[in-house]
Amino acid sequence: MSKKYRGKGLIHLPSRGRGTCPVCKAKRIKLLYEILQDNGGKLTVCKRCRHKKVSI
Ligand SMILES: [Zn+2]
Structure with missing residues (x-):
């Protein structure tokens, strides 16, 4: 299960x-x-936004 975001x-x-x-x-x-x-709700975001608080 390692590196699940790669390759x-x-x-x-x-x-x-x-x-x-x-x-x-x-x-x-x-x-x-x-x-x-x-x-x-859930939102799928990029790595730059993963720690942001969002309401869209
Ligand atoms: Zn983003």
């Missing part, structure tokens, strides 16, 4: 784990981190 661990993900980050709008970045929103 072959990403291939099975939609778009191989990449997309546009809903927080910082970076395109084709790896969206690997789930964060909890204030409303209880």
Whole structure:
């Protein structure tokens, strides 16, 4: 289970784990981190945004 965010661990993900980050709008970045929103929903964000408090 190590390095699950790298290499072959990403291939099975939609778009191989990449997309546009809903927080910082970076395109084709790896969206690997789930964060909890204030409303209880989950959001998948990039590494730069994983510690941010977000409400979208
Ligand atoms: Zn981001």
